[in-house]
Amino acid sequence: MSSATEPQMAEIRYIDALNAGMATAIEEDERVVLIGIDVGAGGGIFGVTKGLFDRFGPERVIDTPISEMGFVGAAVGAAMTGLRPIVEIMFMDFVGVCMDPILNQAAKLRYMTAGALEIPVVFRMQTGAGKSAGAQHSQSLEAWFAHIPGLKVVMPATVADARDLLLESVRDPNPVVFVENRRLYASKGDVEADPLPLGKARVARGGDDVTVVTWGQMLRRCLAAADEGPASLEVIDLRSLVPLDMETVIESVRRSGRLLIVHEAVQDFGPGAEIAARVGDELFDELRTPVRRLGAPSVPMPFSPDLERALLPTSKAISATAQALQAEG
Amino acid sequence: MSSATEPQMAEIRYIDALNAGMATAIEEDERVVLIGIDVGAGGGIFGVTKGLFDRFGPERVIDTPISEMGFVGAAVGAAMTGLRPIVEIMFMDFVGVCMDPILNQAAKLRYMTAGALEIPVVFRMQTGAGKSAGAQHSQSLEAWFAHIPGLKVVMPATVADARDLLLESVRDPNPVVFVENRRLYASKGDVEADPLPLGKARVARGGDDVTVVTWGQMLRRCLAAADEGPASLEVIDLRSLVPLDMETVIESVRRSGRLLIVHEAVQDFGPGAEIAARVGDELFDELRTPVRRLGAPSVPMPFSPDLERALLPTSKAISATAQALQAEG
Amino acid sequence: MALIRAFETRVSELYRDGEIPGFVHTSLGQEAVAAGVGGALREDDYIATTHRGHGHCLARGMDVDGMMAELFARGEGLCHGKGGSMHVADPSQGVLGANAIVGASLPLAVGAGMSSKLLGQGRVAVAFFGEGAVNQGAFHEAANLAAIWDLPTILVCENNVYAEFSDSRTLTRVPSIVERAASYGIEAAIVDGNDVNAVHRRTIDAAARCRDGRGPFLIEAETYRWHGHYEGDAQPYKPEGESAAWREKDPLEVSAARLLEHGEASAEELERIGAEAGERVESAIERARELPPPDPEEAYTDVFGD
């Protein structure tokens, strides 16, 4: 990947890591194209694709009209016929206008054709509440995709993963829903940090008392909670919901006997429920305390920064819940 | 409701009960309209709306082009401005082409306008695997809707509920996702059976050893499993995921100490996970055995009847799992 | 128009200064469309608008204080701080809301047209949308529905040349929205979107047609987005001189010139109108600044009604 990022600049922003990952993907494989609204000349509404158009040209970096159903579906059709598209859905909330190609086409056509069709497409989409973007621009819907057989669901929380998981997603022969968190775009980190394959969770912080499973922007808050102590938290960055690395989670909870799941998505019928249900079943006898979840309450995201702030799990709430778990038994 | 169903015909089909519910709704309130593809003159692709067009005319029973995004969105706009539409999405899978009006409009506009907008709309949709309809016509996606704040999610499993819950949904001032099960359309039952309000779960069968929570077409299989014995199963028909009547579930599991959740939807990140997670937390000390779930495996629905049959929970599998739970402790 | 100009000019500054959170999209330079349409509607008519809807709301008579307070995310805002710039709404004024999903205003306005028709209210529903939204399936489906059901819905396309960073003429072979309306058998007309009188006349006619049961009408208003897509957008994509040329056609100056020419208003009067608008906005700002944020409980209310 050195081609895309100068060796000396190990400390880069999440957004630059995404850009580097795409640059490498487009450079290393002539079948890779980037498709989306203003991803080209404009460099992306958040600047994520800056420079790619000038570097690779309009054949590889393709601007589209505001026609998600059309261009997401076209990306799926292109993936069936030899290209490996990265298609951007500007806000995750916009899947409301282009779900069919993801739900009924990309996720199912390999299966329905008994493997005759391969669909290597990456659906890049961005989420991240906490910027007063309002109820239609703040949703975390990863649970929807994880519920659909045939889709991988990847959520990089670190700068290194932003680049490496994106690259792995492009190289993957399957449809991948790649969820970026806007709140992390400006965050800096070491892009050469210990790489892990797609499908493996990372123990971001070792600890003994409570296992905390999370992903996306909540990772930082969980780490901050771990810093607060006194309980010793083992923080696991899941990195992908599909594949779901339960081994790493189970192994940790077996040691700690306690599990707290933290995510930005709405808690009810959310992604944490699956992890809670599995651990509750597999570690029924080993659990010292009930599995707890911290997610957003069941309300749309309000515009007001004050109201919004109060709805997302804070490091305070995370550490308080962890302490409470430890106190319970 | 007598107006819509002759008193003597207490034993009617689920499909007739739905029809009766709509007839009563349209008759009792001039603001109620029925909108969808071939719901009018054609009487519905499955005959659910038969006769309504002749009875109420084209102003109240409205045929549409194949434009779900347009007419589902129009139904939401109509609901904001004085009508109370029942809009049909022929197969639940088709939400792929019309999710936005449900996800970003109906579910959110009351909240975003601080209650200034009221959106009394019913999204009727139909599911039901087991008819070789293929991967794009067999999905149960109720978990998606339950995860979105602002939507009620109703799933009638009995003939009486088909009529009564539909009527209650139309009278409800909120957007309601009303999920019919095609496999039940021909089933017969007593339409005058003990009515329960929307939001209350029904104990369909009392029992002591294992609580079985289910809904939709799986209710019949759970009851069949209960008949098999020897374990005494308490079968709960949830009736709606939102509101979620945890009280009834908790009360039952508190007695039985064992819980099995059965649904047709894919198990992973499915609706059962939320119930399992809540019970695992609230009844941590009272549970005698781990909470178990039986849902579809993570594969698209295959066309082959033999393959498909093997993927849905059978009464045998349900009773075997229940017996196993009882044996565990 | 003076009010819209004053309102958005200040909102742009307030956003830059961090006093207004979230995303803000201004319609500076497009005021004539909002004013021309707004003034032609009946009290009880409906509008459904977009992310760029401040002008449309103000022209409908939306309360300036309540609207500014909403942009400031105050508890006394029209939406109690839960909507914001992209979602400001006031059904009591027929405003079904700004909307952050491109194309969403169209099916909603079709639905409002259905209500009006079926309930025999003679109300007109206006869908505002940009030329970029025309490439959304929602436009296509909604236009066809409005046509086959002869709904009292006016489709007002504000063709301001750009969709975000892209020149919309490069994203279709048929940049004329009026031509595309032919696909639905919808009569349509192009108007100078910087001439409030022209827009007003067109809308009067369209609304009359609607009330006569003659079905939908599409108005393509040619105008220009002075500012960036969002406040803060540096607009490298705009060709040299293009903005300047359009500013020559400032809708406020166009109508001012005409009013003076026909002696329908004196320079002093126009001056006063501008000044009053400015004061109106300033007082709304002062008020909003002093208001408290929403009661924390607000976050949990209005999800469901009963």
Place this chain on the structure above:
Amino acid sequence: MALIRAFETRVSELYRDGEIPGFVHTSLGQEAVAAGVGGALREDDYIATTHRGHGHCLARGMDVDGMMAELFARGEGLCHGKGGSMHVADPSQGVLGANAIVGASLPLAVGAGMSSKLLGQGRVAVAFFGEGAVNQGAFHEAANLAAIWDLPTILVCENNVYAEFSDSRTLTRVPSIVERAASYGIEAAIVDGNDVNAVHRRTIDAAARCRDGRGPFLIEAETYRWHGHYEGDAQPYKPEGESAAWREKDPLEVSAARLLEHGEASAEELERIGAEAGERVESAIERARELPPPDPEEAYTDVFGD
């Protein structure tokens, strides 16, 4: 055409008799469209089709045995019994599959056109769709994309009058699909969909344009759906005599008459072709009947590749 006729005539009966599960939609009466297009394509061209796609697949040379076995849900079916009538596919024949979502074939074929263009393959991608699908946003968006990107994509609209139980002319003010193509700047032509030669000539031209890099073309083939929407549909909605009139224009008889007239084929040859087609189908049926269902393991394979 004879093969399609024989295939679907028997499939219709087999479905009625419960030998074929699921949903079945036949294109009886529309064979000339499939045959005319199929015969005009190159070996390596692509097609994406609909729920009514048997004919299109057969005309592409899809294996009759494998296809029949698939409809019978056998393990040796082309899709191992996992696809069925609504999803039968064979990428090795360029068939990207039948599709049960109305309108879905269009974006997929646009994508196939992108692949062909970007990889410089000169392959053409055909999207088959019905006139009812034209009211889907997917048609609108896909047509515009094919146009602005000058893709080698042919949009073949089979206008068979009905969409399920509805006369499509009642669901739009502009029933002419050719007229609606103008919205995208796409050249289009209407052809007699019951005349295989006419369809064939049109497709040859359209494909040539595509390969010359002149972009998409839309063909509206006027034809008629003999059977119901699905097998078993009683069709009360069809007016008296309409079916009979169209059966007068049976595409097979139209071409048979012409062949005989021009002495390009003798009655015996035509007879033989029909007979052979019948035998081909019967042997496929016999074979399918004997085949076992899929290995239970099949239910769990092909979800992900590695």
